[in-house]
Amino acid sequence: MPVIVMRRLKKKFYLGFYFVTVATLGLVRACMSAVSADPAVSVSEAAADSAAIKLADASVAEAAEAVQTVEAEQPAAALEVTTTDTPEVKQTPAPPRSALRRAERRHPHPILSVPSFQSAFPDVEDVHMQAAHRWGIRPIEGRREAEKSRSGLVFAAADPFYVIDRGMKSSVPYLVPRAQELLHEIARNFMDSLSMKGLPVHKLIVTSMLRTENDVRELRKTNFNASPQSCHRFGTTFDICYNRYRPVRRLVRDDTLKWVLSEVLRDERVAGRCWIKYEVKQGCFHITCR
Numbered sequence: 020m021p022v023i024v025m026r027r028l029k030k031k032f033y034l035g036f037y038f039v040t041v042a043t044l045g046l047v048r049a050c051m052s053a054v055s056a057d058p059a060v061s062v063s064e065a066a067a068d069s070a071a072i073k074l075a076d077a078s079v080a081e082a083a084e085a086v087q088t089v090e091a092e093q094p095a096a097a098l099e100v101t102t103t104d105t106p107e108v109k110q111t112p113a114p115p116r117s118a119l120r121r122a123e124r125r126h127p128h129p130i131l132s133v134p135s136f137q138s139a140f141p142d143v144e145d146v147h148m149q150a151a152h153r154w155g156i157r158p159i160e161g162r163r164e165a166e167k168s169r170s171g172l173v174f175a176a177a178d179p180f181y182v183i184d185r186g187m188k189s190s191v192p193y194l195v196p197r198a199q200e201l202l203h204e205i206a207r208n209f210m211d212s213l214s215m216k217g218l219p220v221h222k223l224i225v226t227s228m229l230r231t232e233n234d235v236r237e238l239r240k241t242n243f244n245a246s247p248q249s250c251h252r253f254g255t256t257f258d259i260c261y262n263r264y265r266p267v268r269r270l271v272r273d274d275t276l277k278w279v280l281s282e283v284l285r286d287e288r289v290a291g292r293c294w295i296k297y298e299v300k301q302g303c304f305h306i307t308c309r
Contacts, residue, residue, distance in 0.1 A: 128215045132278035133285055140284065140304065142294040147250045147307040150294055154197050154308055155253025159231045162191055172229070172254055175199045180206030181223040182265045189238045193229040195254040198308040201293055202257055205306075208283045213276075221276055222265040226303055227251060227258040250307055258303040280304075 133139040156171040165172065176183050176192035180203065183192050194202065206223045213220055230238070230251035238245045250256040261277045264270075284304060288295050296305040 128212075128217075130216055130275060130278050131282060133281045136281060136297040139281065140288070140295040140297040142288075142296050142307075144246070144250070144296070146294050147256060147296065147305070148248070150307045150309050151250040151253035151255045155195060155250075155255040158252040159229075161231050161233050165191055165193055165229060165231055171195060173199050175202065175225075175228060175257075178203055178206065180210055181225055181259075183228075184224050184226045184260065187226055187228070189234050190228045190230045190251060191234075192225075193254060194257060195308070198255045198257060201287070201306070201308045202259075204292075205259070205283060205287060208286075209280055212279050212283055216279065218275060218279065219269040219271055220267040221271070222267065223280070224260040224263050224265055225257055226260050226301075227256075229254045256305065256307040258298070258301065258305055260303050262302045 159165045172193040173196050174192060175194045175198075202225065209223055210220055228251065230249055232252065235245065235247055235249055235252065239247065259280070261280060264276050284293075284295055284306070287293050291309060293309055294307045298305050
């Protein structure tokens with residue numbers, strides 16, 4: 020009996036020791052697994068931190084490069100803005116002389132006109148009157164007298180280089196020979212200049228020539244600015260329209276013809292052949308022979 024009891028006690032002891040050992044080992048294993056898991060977590064966190072640091076360094080480097088690029092491009096951009104804005108608004112640079120020489124080679128006869136019509140043709144009426152008294156005839160009372168009196172006057176309507184205005188009612192187509200030769204020369208030089216510059220040929224339109232005393236009185240009834248002491252009474256003065264021309268082939272509708280005419284008249288005036296007044300209201304050049 021006692022032996023059986025001892026055997027049972029030993030069996031329970033062994034089983035209890037076994038369970039205690041297993042439980043202890045299980046606890047130790049659990050503790051070791053937790054301890055072994057902590058380094059892995061720390062290693063992953065360290066790797067993540069290092070990756071974040073590398074990304075931050077890369078971002079800082081990229082940002083620094085971007086800042087340097089912006090600083091390098093910013094002066095050029097500012098220079099471009101200054102270069103493009105200032106000349107267009109404030110002033111236009113003059114073309115180089117080489118470009119002007121090339122243009123002159125392509126167009127050996129350029130259209131230059133005059134700097135100002137008023138300054139190029141400033142001759143006042145007193146100067147015209149002095150030339151009229153010197154080279155003109157005695158004023159004529161009526162048109163019949165002008166047509167019958169051939170002394171000192173020539174018929175100035177038949178010329179291939181200019182035409183008489185259809186609306187010329189206050190004067191007759193007669194001039195002194197000196198004035199008629201001047202008008203013929205101006206009209207011929209004008210047509211030659213058009214041909215040399217490659218422009219369509221046009222004829223000048225003469226709007227006024229000799230005025231008799233009756234013509235002056237009739238004109239003053241409708242035009243109060245007409246002078247009773249007009250130079251047209253002496254046959255030395257004529258008016259050339261600058262805003263209308265008679266086309267021979269094709270009409271030019273801008274101021275090109277006026278510019279060419281001003282060049283011709285300037286040359287005649289500089290040569291001492293005439294006095295010229297630029298008339299703004301009448302739209303003509305008032306010309307008296309010298």
